[in-house]
Amino acid sequence: MTSKEPLVSNTKCECGHQNPVGTVLCEACGKPLDEKELGAEGNLEMRYDGVARRSQRVNPGLIDRVWNFFSSVKIAIYLIVLTLLGSMLGTIFPQESTFLNIDASTYYKETYGRAGNIYYKLGLSHTYESWWFVTLLVMIGASLVICSLDRVLPLYKALTRQKVRKHRQFLTRQKAVLVTPLTAEPEAWVAGLIEPLKKKGYRVKIDGSALLAEKHRFSRWGPYVIHIGLIIFLLAVLARGLPGLNMDQHLAFQQGEATRIPDTTYYLKNEQFTVEFYSDEEMPEEFRGKKVLPKLYETKAVLYECTADCTDPSREPQLSEVTSHDIRVNSPLSYKGLKAYQFDYDLTPVLRSVQPVLVNTATGEGYSKFRLDMKNPERTFQSGPYTLSLKEKYMDFGLNDEGQPASKSPYPNAPAFLFLITGPGLPEEGQQYFYFPKQLDKEQFQQQAINDRLGGSGRFLELEVQDMSDVDFAASTSYLNIRIDRAMPFVWVGAGIVMLGLILGFYWQHRRIWLRVEDGELVLGGHTNKNWFGFRREIVAILQKVDLIVDEKSLDNGGGLA
Amino acid sequence: MGKARKPIQIVILFLILLLGGYAIGTSVFGGDGKPHEGSKAPSFELLGLDGLTHTLDEYMGQPVVLNFWGSWCGPCVKEMPALQAQYEKWKDEGVVVVGVNVGEDQMTVENFVKLVDINFPVIMDTGRDAVRSYGVSPLPTTVFIDGKGKVDSIHIGQLDLDSLEAQIGKLVDP
Numbered sequence: 063m064t065s066k067e068p069l070v071s072n073t074k075c076e077c078g079h080q081n082p083v084g085t086v087l088c089e090a091c092g093k094p095l096d097e098k099e100l101g102a103e104g105n106l107e108m109r110y111d112g113v114a115r116r117s118q119r120v121n122p123g124l125i126d127r128v129w130n131f132f133s134s135v136k137i138a139i140y141l142i143v144l145t146l147l148g149s150m151l152g153t154i155f156p157q158e159s160t161f162l163n164i165d166a167s168t169y170y171k172e173t174y175g176r177a178g179n180i181y182y183k184l185g186l187s188h189t190y191e192s193w194w195f196v197t198l199l200v201m202i203g204a205s206l207v208i209c210s211l212d213r214v215l216p217l218y219k220a221l222t223r224q225k226v227r228k229h230r231q232f233l234t235r236q237k238a239v240l241v242t243p244l245t246a247e248p249e250a251w252v253a254g255l256i257e258p259l260k261k262k263g264y265r266v267k268i269d270g271s272a273l274l275a276e277k278h279r280f281s282r283w284g285p286y287v288i289h290i291g292l293i294i295f296l297l298a299v300l301a302r303g304l305p306g307l308n309m310d311q312h313l314a315f316q317q318g319e320a321t322r323i324p325d326t327t328y329y330l331k332n333e334q335f336t337v338e339f340y341s342d343e344e345m346p347e348e349f350r351g352k353k354v355l356p357k358l359y360e361t362k363a364v365l366y367e368c369t370a371d372c373t374d375p376s377r378e379p380q381l382s383e384v385t386s387h388d389i390r391v392n393s394p395l396s397y398k399g400l401k402a403y404q405f406d407y408d409l410t411p412v413l414r415s416v417q418p419v420l421v422n423t424a425t426g427e428g429y430s431k432f433r434l435d436m437k438n439p440e441r442t443f444q445s446g447p448y449t450l451s452l453k454e455k456y457m458d459f460g461l462n463d464e465g466q467p468a469s470k471s472p473y474p475n476a477p478a479f480l481f482l483i484t485g486p487g488l489p490e491e492g493q494q495y496f497y498f499p500k501q502l503d504k505e506q507f508q509q510q511a512i513n514d515r516l517g518g519s520g521r522f523l524e525l526e527v528q529d530m531s532d533v534d535f536a537a538s539t540s541y542l543n544i545r546i547d548r549a550m551p552f553v554w555v556g557a558g559i560v561m562l563g564l565i566l567g568f569y570w571q572h573r574r575i576w577l578r579v580e581d582g583e584l585v586l587g588g589h590t591n592k593n594w595f596g597f598r599r600e601i602v603a604i605l606q607k608v609d610l611i612v613d614e615k616s617l618d619n620g621g622g623l624a
Numbered sequence: 625m626g627k628a629r630k631p632i633q634i635v636i637l638f639l640i641l642l643l644g645g646y647a648i649g650t651s652v653f654g655g656d657g658k659p660h661e662g663s664k665a666p667s668f669e670l671l672g673l674d675g676l677t678h679t680l681d682e683y684m685g686q687p688v689v690l691n692f693w694g695s696w697c698g699p700c701v702k703e704m705p706a707l708q709a710q711y712e713k714w715k716d717e718g719v720v721v722v723g724v725n726v727g728e729d730q731m732t733v734e735n736f737v738k739l740v741d742i743n744f745p746v747i748m749d750t751g752r753d754a755v756r757s758y759g760v761s762p763l764p765t766t767v768f769i770d771g772k773g774k775v776d777s778i779h780i781g782q783l784d785l786d787s788l789e790a791q792i793g794k795l796v797d798p
Contacts, residue, residue: 129633196651200644207636300647322751375671375750438729455731462698469696472727 077229087112090225092232105620106235108589111220115212132201132208141205145198152189155181159188203296210289221279226269228576233587236576238598239619240586240605240612248579251608255577258607262600264575272578281591284567291559298552309546312405316412317536320366320381323544327372328400329381333362335407335538359404361389361540365397389542399546406541413474416499417532420445420483424522431532434499436474448485448523450495455479459498459507476503483523493517497525499533573597575604584610588617658759661777665690665769666757670724670747673733678722678747680773687776687795688769689721691783692749692760695728695736699782700764704740706785710792711744717796724749726763770795 073081079090086107087094094100094112106112115133122130131137155174158166166187170178185192234241244251248271255273259266264275302308315321315332322329338358342350349355366381387395387402395402419431429446436457443450454467459478462468467478477499484492494516498504513521527533571593577586590597598617605612659666665680665688672678680688691707693700711721723746725733733748749755758767766783768776768791776795779787 125630125633125637128637191651193648193652196648197644200640200647204640204644207640211636297643300643303647303650324751324753324756373669374677375669375748376675376677439731441731452731454735457728457732458696462701469732471696472694 082114084114085112086114087232088229089113089220089223091227091229092225093229094231094235100231104235105237106232108236110213110217113216113220115216129208129212132205133212135209138202138205138209141198141202145195145202148189148195148198151186152195155187157187157189159191199296203293206289206293206296210286214283214286217282221282224267224274224276226267226274226576227272227578228274228587230578230585233576233578233585235619236587236589237594237619238586238588238590238601238617240584240601240617242584242610242612243582244579244584244610245582246579252577252579254608255604258604259575262604264573271580273576275575277573278570279572281566281570282572284563284565287563287566288560289563291556291561291563293556294559295553295556298549298556301552302547302549307546307548309544312541312543314408315361315363315540315542317538317540318414319536320364322368322379323400326400326546327368328384328397329366329368329379330395330402330542330544331364331366332538332540332542333364335362335540336360337407337409359391359407361404361407361542363387363389363395363402363540363542365395365400365402389540399548401545403543403545404540405543408539408541409537410539412536412539413477413499413533414536415534416527418497418499418525418527420448420450421524421526422522423524428526428528431528434479436477439479446485448483448488450481450483451492453480453482453494459503476500476507478503478507481525487522493521493523495523495525499527571597573600575601594618659757659767659775659778661775663775665767665773665775666754668747668749668754668757670749670754673730673737673746673748678745680769683720683722684773685771686718686720687771687792689719689788689792689795690724690758690767690769691721692724692726692755692758692763692765692767694726694763695732697763701740703764703783704742706783706788708740708742708744709785710788711742713789714792714796719792719796720745722747724754726755726760727752768792768795 073083073085073095075081075088075091075093075095077088077091077093079088081089081095085095086099089112092112094102094106155170155178161169166182170182170187172178174181181187189195233239252268252271252273255275256266256268259275262277264277267274267276309325311324313321313323315330317332317335320329320331336358337356337360340355340357344357345353345355364386365384367384368379369382370380371377372379385395385397387393389395389402389404391404394404413436415433415435417431417433420429421427422429427446429448430444432443432445432450433440434443439452439455441452443452456467456469456476456478458469458471458473458475460468460470460476470476479497479499481495481497482492483495496509496512496516498507498509503509517523571590573588573590575586575588577584579585586601588597588601598614601617602612602614667680669677669679689707689710691703693704695701707721707723711719714721721744723742723744725736725746725748727750728748729750730748733746737746754760758765762780764780764782766779768779770776777791779791
């Protein structure tokens with residue numbers, strides 16, 4: 063569209079057809095429209111059959127200019143190259159989106175020094191989510207749509223309205239050409255070609271002594287089918303941003319507890335987690351005693367769906383089991399688009415509850431045991447004649463800045479309980495008793511000494527766990543990667559359509575043969591988009607059927623070596 | 625085709641603009657889904673210490689100071705008196721101070737409330753749902769929400785009496 067020449071004047075061909083602006087070869091007879099081109103030698107430019115693209119017009123307005131910008135293949139290539147370069151930037155250092163528990167603001171500087179800091183400051187740590195990268199993708203999408211529309215419609219029109227009789231120059235300037243004297247009666251000779259052409263799969267049209275044979279036209283739509291597939295692909299990727307279509311989170315599942323999966327109505331229970339390692343015998347010699355190689359990570363998982371009281375926090379949700387699966391690496395639990403992958407594990411046991419008994423150390427008498435939960439425990443317990451009321455509870459016992467007992471974290475690492483015990487033989491107001499369920503903590507925090515101070519030397523009650531079966535703990539925590547990707551089927555459909563388009567375009571070639579017999583001379587022109595060698599052989603074979611022996615190489619009019 | 629050409633062009637360009645605008649827009653403005661200053665405060669539905677379920681909607685029209693805390697977090701303990709003082713000072717103006725306990729059980733929360741002697745409403749985020757939707761990472765974090773339900777500012781770390789007063793003042797009289 064840079065040319066300022068008045069293109070209108072010469073768009074009417076000598077055959078009488080009025081061509082749109084930008085037409086290279088007359089839509090009807092195929093004669094080159096440009097005077098310069100008419101006088102030139104060599105092969106014709108057959109792209110889009112020489113028709114004008116839709117956007118080519120005189121005096122383009124604003125909308126036309128935008129349209130023309132995206133319609134340009136040159137621009138599309140620039141966009142693709144820029145996107146490739148941009149994508150490369152994103153591969154220099156790890157992307158933020160792959161971090162789980164890393165603080166990006168310090169990570170880059172600490173790990174990669176100044177370069178890392180600049181990388182982070184430039185926003186390249188989230189290249190693929192950045193506005194400029196998304197803008198490039200959107201522009202490629204626009205280019206795909208507009209390029210296709212701008213070409214496919216005129217091409218479709220040109221190919222469905224082909225004239226049989228073409229201008230002589232149109233034939234002689236193809237890449238496969240034959241001009242040879244012919245004494246036979248023209249129309250009869252041309253009619254004799256129909257059968258051999260049809261046998262080769264050509265569709266034949268005849269106009270007196272002129273002929274057009276054509277096959278595999280559908281392969282011309284291959285590129286446009288690819289574009290449709292790519293557009294569906296891009297739209298699907300875009301749709302992943304919509305709420306509910308995509309989820310990717312890493313969650314901890316403590317053994318034995320149905321844990322809610324946020325933003326869904328599902329709960330997942332880790333019934334048991336197993337990790338196995340290769341024994342020394344199973345490993346090659348050089349690894350023995352040096353390496354620890356995992357053999358199996360497995361989470362026995364049960365998925366529940368909440369059926370009632372799901373959002374009301376004052377009620378217990380009602381769950382019903384929907385599926386179960388032994389999750390292993392590359393064998394996720396999968397249910398209605400939700401997938402749970404094995405991701406990590408932690409074998410630190412987490413205490414859930416203990417069932418101690420109150421023991422009278424003076425008499426050796428033990429009273430009934432009671433259940434003490436780490437989370438949401440009961441407030442009063444009865445053990446024999448004694449009443450224990452829970453006064454304080456510390457999940458991770460320690461002392462704060464003021465020297466007061468306090469929890470250091472919300473996790474039951476070092477649980478501690480302060481009871482007030484009342485009953486026979488105790489003071490009226492009761493006796494305070496500190497209880498550390500874990501043996502390790504009992505010693506570290508000197509439970510004995512604390513209680514001696516609280517209850518005095520005459521105290522005779524102790525809380526004891528008598529059997530390991532009275533201790534309930536989660537043996538493991540399994541970390542699962544929970545994913546939902548509802549856009550994925552569309553991505554696959556898009557990719558499938560791209561594949562179909564590729565096959566259409568690659569495995570078939572659009573072949574056309576034009577010929578006219580006039581004044582004792584046969585003029586034949588052939589056009590295809592690739593495999594000219596095979597095409598020429600086909601022409602020779604067809605002509606042989608009507609006893610016209612032609613040398614294969616003599617058909618080559620230059621430029622058609624591929 | 626000639627006559628329909630322009631409208632088709634306009635429709636296609638418009639669709640591209642719409643979809644492209646959406647894609648670029650989400651990448652520019654808080655694509656991570658966390659609230660930021662000026663965005664709508666995410667709703668929540670959590671059990672209060674009073675045994676009732678509380679939502680953000682019930683405070684609609686009132687400025688809300690949402691303080692995320694844990695009993696084990698030192699700075700949270702230290703800022704409680706300031707929150708209590710400001711709660712008493714501003715409650716007649718309609719300002720609501722809500723403490724959101726993060727992931728602890730009822731007993732711990734009750735004991736803590738008694739210990740630090742506060743009486744503003746406290747709700748319990750046992751499943752860390754509000755923590756997730758507000759994108760809270762370190763504790764304490766305080767979110768100031770104006771009467772229209774928009775996040776006015778987010779304060780990470782311990783609050784002091786004066787800055788707290790200034791921020792609430794801004795909520796009441798912007």
